Amino acid sequence: MPDLDAKPALAPGYRFQWEPVQGCHVLLYPEGMVQLNETAAAILSFCDGQRNILRVIADLENEYAAEGLREDVLSFLAEAVERGWVRYA
Amino acid sequence: MPKPPPPLWLLAEVTHSCPLQCPYCSNPLDLIPKKDELDTENWLRVLHEARQIGAAQLGFSGGEPLVRKDLEVLIGASRKLGFYSNLITSGIGMDAERVERFRALGLDHIQVSFQADDAVLNDYLAGTNSFQHKLDMARAVKANGYPMVLCFVIHRQNIGQVRQMLDLAAELQADYVELATAQYEGWALLNRDHLLPTQAQVREAERIAHDYQAKLKGKMRIYYVVPDYYENRPKPCVGGWGRVFLAVAPDGLALPCHSARGLPGLELHNVRERSIEWIWNESPGFNHFRGEGWMKEPCRTCDEREKDFGGCHCQAFKLTGDPTNADPTCAKSPHHHLVEKAIDTSELGLVPAKPMVFRQRNKRLEVKG
Ligand code: SF4
Ligand code: SF4
Numbered sequence: 299m300p301d302l303d304a305k306p307a308l309a310p311g312y313r314f315q316w317e318p319v320q321g322c323h324v325l326l327y328p329e330g331m332v333q334l335n336e337t338a339a340a341i342l343s344f345c346d347g348q349r350n351i352l353r354v355i356a357d358l359e360n361e362y363a364a365e366g367l368r369e370d371v372l373s374f375l376a377e378a379v380e381r382g383w384v385r386y387a
Numbered sequence: 388m389p390k391p392p393p394p395l396w397l398l399a400e401v402t403h404s405c406p407l408q409c410p411y412c413s414n415p416l417d418l419i420p421k422k423d424e425l426d427t428e429n430w431l432r433v434l435h436e437a438r439q440i441g442a443a444q445l446g447f448s449g450g451e452p453l454v455r456k457d458l459e460v461l462i463g464a465s466r467k468l469g470f471y472s473n474l475i476t477s478g479i480g481m482d483a484e485r486v487e488r489f490r491a492l493g494l495d496h497i498q499v500s501f502q503a504d505d506a507v508l509n510d511y512l513a514g515t516n517s518f519q520h521k522l523d524m525a526r527a528v529k530a531n532g533y534p535m536v537l538c539f540v541i542h543r544q545n546i547g548q549v550r551q552m553l554d555l556a557a558e559l560q561a562d563y564v565e566l567a568t569a570q571y572e573g574w575a576l577l578n579r580d581h582l583l584p585t586q587a588q589v590r591e592a593e594r595i596a597h598d599y600q601a602k603l604k605g606k607m608r609i610y611y612v613v614p615d616y617y618e619n620r621p622k623p624c625v626g627g628w629g630r631v632f633l634a635v636a637p638d639g640l641a642l643p644c645h646s647a648r649g650l651p652g653l654e655l656h657n658v659r660e661r662s663i664e665w666i667w668n669e670s671p672g673f674n675h676f677r678g679e680g681w682m683k684e685p686c687r688t689c690d691e692r693e694k695d696f697g698g699c700h701c702q703a704f705k706l707t708g709d710p711t712n713a714d715p716t717c718a719k720s721p722h723h724h725l726v727e728k729a730i731d732t733s734e735l736g737l738v739p740a741k742p743m744v745f746r747q748r749n750k751r752l753e754v755k756g
Contacts, residue, residue, distance in 0.1 A: 311496060311534040311562075313471055319393045319441030326471035328496040328536050328563060331395060331443055382608065 304386040307347030314342050341374050347387040393441025394667055398634040405451040406479045408514030408745040410578045411542050411569040419637040427457040431464055433635055436663035438468040445470040453480025466493025478524035479517050490531045497528045500538040504551040514745050525559050534562035542569045542582035549592045553599045561607055568614040572646040574746045589617050616726050621698025621714035628676035641666045643673050646701040650710050681711050685719045
């Protein structure tokens, strides 16, 4: 489990953007692309290298007026790091 | 027919000119001369139209795209349009300053290709002294904040050095390394008897690649795909004909696959005459192998047809004379022996009857039958 004070950011070479034709957010990287579901997109949009994990969780819960997102965020981040999308600043 | 899904990939083959002469080049023997190339304005329109129908990944390739003096203009435009742009280059034609300029203009990624891990073999295969400059450019790419992405095209002349290639990549602190298989089209097909590795070489290279993948996990990503000739199954043709991939050749011909030019019965259109939208959605060429209507046995009733869509039609054509045949790399194909025979030639270590032909820089090759 990562340090909750670590600050997730997109890995170099990755770009996160909205694709109007596909109607979803995508993550673009050298010669590849993944389409993101809404949860993944919401989490990634807060991974700016400025907020630590605790802030990401709090800001998400605030933005979506939800509670208990902690597990979702942690498991998504674990996978995103494993796939090389996200690094800790 | 329902409207096809949007293309995700636009491959802009901006020129066939190249300062190198790799014998494994998959460009056609009939290289498109400079005077027939699309001009800047047309390329800008292509980028705009492709982006409008949903293309997100853009590759600048060739030939050597750096030969185009307007590459900066095209890169700047693609960033504004929201493309993720990839420059696929030998590194010859840029210096550290040009890399910096690309960065400032918003180019997202540069892939530098190497012929080998040492200067002698690299420069022999490239036909030019280029190794040292490639090293410098790989470093310049990284110094500009890009991930370092290296590509080695693997074939019989260099497959014994996969370990050294990966060592070099690790030493350069590459982020990604692609060990790419020569695609047996164009010049590579002409030189196939010099290039096709043996089954044992392919498996050994695979073993080494897996070794390094484990060893360098988290540091360097290594891609190695066993060539279709050795797999008994074809690769899906460019992710499925007209499903994700759109290439535009230097002269403006829009292609569902970069080797589709010249397939019999295929009606292709030029971006000078038609919009990208029409070409992608409506043109007979892009609809030609969409769906399964074109399939014959054994593909038509095969339970794997949704996995590989019958394989590569260009390969089927070049090896069997009919693009609607199953790709002969498939063991179920009645023409599979043609592929086995080609591998056999390499197994037996037969000395090919014809010398290896190095690619011409930009002239056409006179092929005498
Ligand atoms: S028979 Fe055709 S569809 Fe089946 S695996 Fe072979 S190429 Fe693919
Ligand atoms: S198809 Fe042709 S048509 Fe498709 S990937 Fe292969 S070389 Fe290409």
